[in-house]
Amino acid sequence: MEILLMGNPNVGKSALFSRLSGINVSASNYPGTTVEIKKGKIVFSGTTAKLIDVPGIYSLEANSKAEKSAVKMLKKADVIINVVDSTNLERNLFLTMELLEKQVPMIIALNFWDETESKGIKINAKKLEHILKIPVVPTSAITGFGIKKLVSKIDCAKKEKYPIHNNKYKWEKIGEIIHKTQSITNEKKSLPESMKNLTMKPITGIPFAILVLLIVFFLIRFIGEGLITIIFDPLFGAYLPIAEIISNTLGEGIIRDILIGKLVGGKIDFVQSMGLLTTGIYVPLAMVLPYVFSFYLTLGIIEDSGYLPRLATLLDNIMHKVGLHGLSIIPMILGLGCNVPGALATRVLENKRQRFIAITLMAIAIPCMAQIAMLIGLLGKYGVEALAIVFLTLFMVWIILGFIMNKTLKGDSPEIFMEIPPYRIPYWKSVAKKLGMRTNLFIREAIPFVLLGVLLINFFYATGIIAFFGKIAAPIIVNLLGLPEEAVVALLAGFLRKDIAIGMLLPLGLNMKQLIISSVILTMYFPCIGTFAVIFKELGLKDTIKSVIIMLSTTLITGIILAIVL
Amino acid sequence: MIQSLTNLPNGKNAKIIALKGGIGLKKNLESLNIRTGKQITKITSHPFSGPIVVNIENRAIAIGRRMAEKIFVEEI
Numbered sequence: 001m002e003i004l005l006m007g008n009p010n011v012g013k014s015a016l017f018s019r020l021s022g023i024n025v026s027a028s029n030y031p032g033t034t035v036e037i038k039k040g041k042i043v044f045s046g047t048t049a050k051l052i053d054v055p056g057i058y059s060l061e062a063n064s065k066a067e068k069s070a071v072k073m074l075k076k077a078d079v080i081i082n083v084v085d086s087t088n089l090e091r092n093l094f095l096t097m098e099l100l101e102k103q104v105p106m107i108i109a110l111n112f113w114d115e116t117e118s119k120g121i122k123i124n125a126k127k128l129e130h131i132l133k134i135p136v137v138p139t140s141a142i143t144g145f146g147i148k149k150l151v152s153k154i155d156c157a158k159k160e161k162y163p164i165h166n167n168k169y170k171w172e173k174i175g176e177i178i179h180k181t182q183s184i185t186n187e188k189k190s191l192p193e194s195m196k197n198l199t200m201k202p203i204t205g206i207p208f209a210i211l212v213l214l215i216v217f218f219l220i221r222f223i224g225e226g227l228i229t230i231i232f233d234p235l236f237g238a239y240l241p242i243a244e245i246i247s248n249t250l251g252e253g254i255i256r257d258i259l260i261g262k263l264v265g266g267k268i269d270f271v272q273s274m275g276l277l278t279t280g281i282y283v284p285l286a287m288v289l290p291y292v293f294s295f296y297l298t299l300g301i302i303e304d305s306g307y308l309p310r311l312a313t314l315l316d317n318i319m320h321k322v323g324l325h326g327l328s329i330i331p332m333i334l335g336l337g338c339n340v341p342g343a344l345a346t347r348v349l350e351n352k353r354q355r356f357i358a359i360t361l362m363a364i365a366i367p368c369m370a371q372i373a374m375l376i377g378l379l380g381k382y383g384v385e386a387l388a389i390v391f392l393t394l395f396m397v398w399i400i401l402g403f404i405m406n407k408t409l410k411g412d413s414p415e416i417f418m419e420i421p422p423y424r425i426p427y428w429k430s431v432a433k434k435l436g437m438r439t440n441l442f443i444r445e446a447i448p449f450v451l452l453g454v455l456l457i458n459f460f461y462a463t464g465i466i467a468f469f470g471k472i473a474a475p476i477i478v479n480l481l482g483l484p485e486e487a488v489v490a491l492l493a494g495f496l497r498k499d500i501a502i503g504m505l506l507p508l509g510l511n512m513k514q515l516i517i518s519s520v521i522l523t524m525y526f527p528c529i530g531t532f533a534v535i536f537k538e539l540g541l542k543d544t545i546k547s548v549i550i551m552l553s554t555t556l557i558t559g560i561i562l563a564i565v566l
Numbered sequence: 567m568i569q570s571l572t573n574l575p576n577g578k579n580a581k582i583i584a585l586k587g588g589i590g591l592k593k594n595l596e597s598l599n600i601r602t603g604k605q606i607t608k609i610t611s612h613p614f615s616g617p618i619v620v621n622i623e624n625r626a627i628a629i630g631r632r633m634a635e636k637i638f639v640e641e642i
Contacts, residue, residue, distance in 0.1 A: 058597035058598055059596075059597035087624075088624070088625055090599060091599035094596075094597060171596070197610075200609060200610055200626060201609070201610040202613060309628070312628075313616075313617055313619060313628040314612070316612065316616050316617045317612055317613065317617075320615070326628070414630075415630020415632055415633050416617050416628050416630045417594060417598070417627075417628070417633060418628050419598060419625060419626070419627050420619070420625075420628055
């Protein structure tokens with residue numbers, strides 16, 4: 001049996017889903033969180049059924065890929081739980097009317113019930129139930145109000161004979177229903193409500209956005225650095241003598257080379273040694289994880305506050321210049337955490353052209369948090385300047401390449417058309433749950449790949465493959481980019497994990513200019529394997545090849561320009 | 567005076583008189599409750615052909631410029 005949760009975007013569907021199914025799911029306060037369809041199990045009156053969280057849609061006339069998948073899923077549904085935002089009943093009822101016509105047994109959850117009182121909205125749920133002839137249950141996914149009752153009503157889900165009507169009739173009918181069931185008393189504007197307008201107007205909104213981004217940047221840095229200094233450095237400081245003992249016990253030989261790696265000046269160097277028990281755990285845990293954690297913590301709070309749709313509106317005109325629209329800022333920001341979810345989130349965009357541009361730009365010019373953390377670690381000693389050059393270059397590439405793609409690629413990009421949800425104070429449980437889920441995913445995905453990377457690099461060195469590729473790539477790497485031949489090892493490692501690849505630049509003894517060029521190239525030339533798999537899945541063979549050609553040529557041009565200019 | 571939403575001054579209230587566009591556009595707008603006869607407030611319009619933000623039934627909605635041009639309103 002399949003039960004679908006359906007409703008408009010931003011009606012608390014994902015939060016309701018985690019309440020009903022108990023499994024971890026992601027819920028955010030911006031349209032289109034559910035880009036990957038989430039499935040869970042729900043137990044009611046002794047039976048277990050499949051519960052599916054369907055992407056939020058405004059109507060059954062699908063525009064984006066996410067919406068199309070929602071309509072498709074309707075065909076197999078046994079029961080629909082239609083989640084309705086009770087603070088915005090009229091608009092939400094349109095989808096309800098469309099769903100009723102589909103003749104699938106249905107119940108309605110009047111979500112955000114707890115917010116109606118402060119907004120002066122009174123809804124007669126009994127009367128609504130009577131008019132629609134299907135069960136209606138007031139709920140609040142955040143407090144848990146009404147959830148039990150909702151579950152108990154699944155058995156009572158009913159389909160009614162609704163003849164198919166045109167939209168005009170539907171809206172008239174909705175007008176009648178609203179008139180009979182809803183009364184609005186004193187609509188008092190709360191403080192966040194008036195603040196909302198200020199952050200949406202360009203004059204006040206742009207300075208506010210800059211302020212927010214600066215705070216976010218410093219917060220991520222502060223928390224990340226803090227975790228490293230307070231927790232991870234002491235931890236690995238205590239671990240070092242243990243590693244030394246292991247190293248000494250093993251003595252020279254292949255096993256030590258693999259587990260501990262090369263000794264630098266007779267000692268273990270956690271970044272440079274390249275052993276499974278040294279670099280293999282130090283890089284992902286002590287250098288990258290703290291930043292991943294602080295990034296996702298900050299992002300989670302920003303997401304659930306409802307600020308991102310405002311940022312999307314403010315940046316819409318710039319995004320149009322690169323063939324996208326404001327909403328694409330959300331996949332880009334997610335890409336800063338990890339390109340994999342970022343690329344998946346491009347599904348909220350309406351057409352193929354937009355997704356191609358967004359994915360290609362992300363793969364080339366958006367470094368993930370793992371990479372950024374390593375860049376901070378590596379370039380930090382040269383001060384802010386070196387880091388600034390790297391990020392400025394990437395930003396310029398993003399803008400210029402986007403502009404060129406917008407001018408040369410066939411087709412047109414649709415415009416932004418999006419609800420800006422009200423500000424909500426982030427619900428800590430939801431933020432913590434999401435942070436736990438994302439961090440967990442990083443640990444599960446990253447550590448095996450880092451270990452595999454370390455292993456392969458040792459293998460490449462031992463078999464002379466590195467030297468072989470070094471010779472082949474030498475004309476480009478040495479002559480055009482001014483890097484040593486061995487830099488090719490980092491590029492090879494970059495296919496697996498970018499963080500470990502950047503760490504491999506350290507033993508090469510590069511100067512600042514070479515470090516900057518190699519950092520930029522490593523970010524741009526090719527996505528890591530995880531991202532590449534998603535790109536292939538999302539774009540298909542032809543467009544992936546096109547995208548890769550753009551990546552390689554842009555990287556070469558940018559590298560040469562940097563080698564000349566710096 | 568009936569005018570396009572893009573020409574309506576910021577902060578003004580207006581009533582939607584007509585949606586002049588294809589069926590697709592109309593359905594799109596209607597699904598977010600932007601319909602003939604509805605009252606809206608224009609909150610702001612972003613420079614460089616950026617979107618227009620309106621308030622309808624206490625919900626803010628960002629509408630692309632070309633789309634907004636097709637919404638005709640009468641100031642009230």
